[in-house]
Amino acid sequence: MMTEASQPQPQPEHNRSADAPSRVFDGTAWFFVLLAIASALLLLWLRGAEALLRALAQSATLLMAVAPMIVVGLFLGSLVKELSDRQRIAPVLGATSGWKGLTLATVLGAATPSGPFAAFPIVYALALAGADIGAVVAYLTAWSILGIQRLLIWEIPLLGPDFVTLRILASLPLPLVSGLVARQLMRFVPELPIGRARVTGGEE
């Protein structure tokens, strides 16, 4: 236990109102700038200018397609946050929700339609509203492995029912397992930032 107040970080509630420009362009933003430069240089070196131009054109198209979805997705997440009552979310998806919470998170994740621009804002909102790390990880695992929309639209038509049945049977327990492991891991992490929120860990 640390008695000294060495953390300059204010409480989460105060954190949310902080949007000074210096905070917007933070370490994570710089990481992406460096990653973009490094991967672009590597691509130029290995595959030449044509491949780099193709990648840049692709990312520009992607940005224009994805930016509106991110905005709508974040608005959807914000609505989920406003509608989620901490008093009600914490018991069903919080750290003490047990297997029931992980199962509920799995079902919600599998049922979430659409791409990452919707799933991440929703699960981020649920984390702010009191869902614990186990529920968040179970949700994301279920959304990515068991997503019903992707299954019906792409996987069954392309890969066939035999293969898909077996894959789903083999994957059904996995979101629960990952959620459970995440909960165990959080015992060793005192505090984990998710976006601008902070989830506390440790025993209990």
Place this chain on the structure above:
Amino acid sequence: MLASFLILVAVTVPIAVYAWRKDHENLPRAAHFTRQEVVRIIVRLPFALIAASCIAELVPQRAIAAVLGAEAGLTGIVAASVLGGLMPGGPIVSFPIAIVFAQQGAGGPQVVALITGWSVYALHRVVAYEGPIMGWPFVGLRMAASWFLPPAAGLIAGMLASAFGLSINIAAQ
């Protein structure tokens, strides 16, 4: 992409109406929170997408299928999991790659591991969306809790297939 956007809007609008009816203050509050998050993410997004697109160009997709074609057993399952995580793009690109992979001789459990690796590790999605929205500490914890899932899915699929005599045929093979 347009279909995804329409589905997203179709889900958001009724929830917005419900939130507004419940409390008129809900919408301005949600808009304020959205603006703060958009400012935070929009700075990172262009760079994240450039990085993701360059990485996608660097990973030779057909080569993945060719390299792994002959691999079998546990080695094949582990290799398929890792390469699945490197496969960029959505289901339109990835499922056809899985079919190519199967045509090159990979078994059902390896294809299950490939698809699960693509779903769980998803390097492309992590760089483009998960890192910018959720942050790296969260990505690290999720990976620590899920790194073993793709090989596990492959192994379980293999065991189920032999225990119950289920077929792992891929339709387009």
